[in-house]
Amino acid sequence: MAPHLVQPGWRFWRQAACTLGASVQHRTWAGASRIPRLGSPWGATATSPRVYRSGFSTAPRAPEVMLTRERYPVRRLPFSVVSGEDLAAFERIVPGRVITDPEVLEASNVDWLRTVRGSSVLLLRPRTTEEVSHILRHCHERNLAVNPQGGNTGMVGGSVPVFDEVILSTALMNQVISFHDMSGTLVCQAGCVLEDLSRHVEERGFVMPLDLGAKGSCHIGGNVATNAGGLRFLRYGSLHGTVLGLEAVLADGTVLNCLSTLRKDNTGYDLKQLFIGSEGTLGVITAVSILCPPKPRAVSVAFLGCPGFSEVLQTFSTCKGLLGEILSAYEFMDAECMWLVTRHLRLTSPVQESPFYVLIETSGSRAGHDAEKLNDFLEQVLSSGLVTDGTVATDHMKVKALWALRERISEALSRDGYVYKYDLSLPTERLYDLVTDLRARLGPRAKHVVGYGHLGDGNLHLNVTSEAFSPSVLGALEPYVYEWTAEQQGSVSAEHGLGFKKRGVLGYSKPPEALHLMQQLKALLDPKGILNPYKTLPAQA
Known part of the structure; x- marks a missing residue:
């Protein structure tokens, strides 16, 4: 049977004349090898809600997170402890925005992955740069450590205290x-x-x-x-x-x-x-x-199934050649990722089950021009067997729904158990080898070993889940993952940063001379070391 773009009987929404905002015609495709012009099948309602990572789940209250200082071998540096005089001084700087309520502080002490927890007793909410300046001047004089915090969505424990650092939130600096x-x-x-x-x-x-x-x-x-x-x-x-x-x-x-x-x-x-x-x-x-770049007038998303990772790579090569300047994203995810988002988030896959999935986004200024290029690309990858099934969306809500399958993988993982997360830059052709390697290495100790990410950037998000935190699993993962990455001349952090969890592995990606210069810069700009201590740079003897 010839490859098909949609499964038999699926409803297709086709945009007339391939223009955004045109009237929508309903048509059912019967699974022929002919590629339908830009449309958007949807078998079930699926939306991509705004992601609030500081409490996205409505599930029962999760068990308390172990204190970072108890889980990790880290020693508190000789910073001062917040006193009553400090609280009075901060109240003068940010009146009414000095938070000491333990219940309010709880969310700011724990990272959104619920893997690290500090014990800060103070949260400050400035509104202006001048207030931040006064706060830091006081902390510098008193030798009080400070933990700057934004939305607290980080993956590496960089946005929450390790001990009792003063949390300085930018939440009210929102103009x-x-x-x-x-x-x-x-x-x-x-x-x-x-x-x-x-x-x-x-x-x-x-x-x-x-x-x-x-x-x-x-x-x-x-x-x-x-x-x-x-x-x-x-x-x-x-x-x-x-x-x-x-x-x-x-x-x-x-x-x-x-x-x-x-x-x-x-x-x-x-x-x-x-x-x-x-x-x-x-x-x-x-x-x-x-x-900010101009807003594209035409955006399309293709969600495709591929029979293997080799086909994912070949599809990317074909994609770059045929889509050229309109290509704006090329993401991949494996079958276990799809299982997780359908199982834990009740999202619906719009294509038949495949070993790998690819999400391609195009954005340009002319819908007709982009549609022609995208359809030429789809015909080639389908006829060559690189892609076995797929769907295309141009409607805004259906574009969001396709993106949700990729964007919400991390959320689904967090509901599967304890998550060991790795954010790696690797040569594109070796991007998935580590995932296969680790499945064999970990065996039944891991619930899931998954790989997904920004293939167009050479960025792998490697995630391992287990029922609970396990020293045995961690020992099998580290330093093995970092050594494997270093052997490929890769980076141990592609985009998540180092934070608290990865600060000790900086040496796998940077030479000693670079580390020394970074430490000199830190000493120059923050001689007392009060800004986000225990983060980014390796601990010095």
């Missing part, structure tokens, strides 16, 4: 300062939620240059501080290129205003780059200037 309609330059405070910013610029004909599964709760300041990659990296590149300027407060309260909106500024050292990806260890980012 858009300006947007320039001609250049697409957005200036905003660090606490703006990514999805809110996306909505703000889309209303003006632009899009944010990054998109994440946690967009409903992550903050742009945290995105910049961790150099988040995300789903649009293939098209728009990293934040090192799209961030035009930023404002940061140093450990001693000094405000560094590099909030430029210029695309070209070749005067001296580009200091903003120091803070992008520094994870709050060099300064607290308080405002960002970022370049």
Whole structure:
């Protein structure tokens, strides 16, 4: 039987004349080898709700997370302890926004994966850069450690305290300062939620240059501080290129205003780059200037099934050649990922069961032009056997539903048990080998070993689940995963950062000279080491 694009009997929504906003015609395809023009099958209602990672589940209360200091061999550094005088001083700086209620603090002490937990007794909520400056000046004078916190959606324990650090939240620093309609330059405070910013610029004909599964709760300041990659990296590149300027407060309260909106500024050292990806260890980012590209007029998403990883790679090669400038995302996931999202989140697969799945997004300025290129591509990969089944969506809600299958994998994993997460950069042709290797290595000790990620960027998200935290499983994974990655000249952190959990493995990706220079920079900008201690850099003897 010839390969088919839709399963027999599935309802197809076809856009007349391949134009967005055209009247919709209903048609049922019978599974012929002919490729239907851009449409969107949907067998069951599926939506992609806004992701709130600080409490997305309505399940019964989860068991208490073990304190980080009890689970990991980490020693508290000689910082001061918050006193009554400190509380009074902070109350003068941010009146009414000094939080000591243990129930409120609980959510800020635990990471969203529920794998690490601090014991902070104090949460501060400034609204302005000036307030952040006063807070840090006081903490610097008193030798109080500070944990900057945005949306708390990080994967590596970088956004929560390890001990009793003062939590400095940017949640109330959520104002858009300006947007320039001609250049697409957005200036905003660090606490703006990514999805809110996306909505703000889309209303003006632009899009944010990054998109994440946690967009409903992550903050742009945290995105910049961790150099988040995300789903649009293939098209728009990293934040090192799209961030035009930023404002940061140093450990001693000094405000560094590099909030430029210029695309070209070749005067001296580009200091903003120091803070992008520094994870709050060099300064607290308080405002960002970022370049937003024009909003595409036509967006299509193809969700395809592939018989093997070799076909996933060949489909990517064909995709680059035939789609060219309209290709904006190329994501992959394995069959176990699909099982997890259908089992735990009740999402519905729109294609027949396959060993691998690929999500391809195109975005351009002319729907007809893009549709022709996409259909040519689909005909080629179907006829050659690289793809065995697939579906295409142009309707906004159905595009979101297809993306939900990929974006919500991490959420599904968190409901499967304890999760060991690895975010690796590897040569594309070796991207999945480690997943296969670990399934054999771990055997029945692991519930699931899954691989998914941004294949277009060479970024593998390797995840292992077990019923509960197991020293045996961890011992089988580490340092094996890092050694395997280093042998491939890969990176132990592609986009999640190092945080607390990965700080000790930096040496697998960076030479000793680079580590030494990083430690010198930290000592220069934060001589007392109060900013996000125990994170990013390896512990020094």
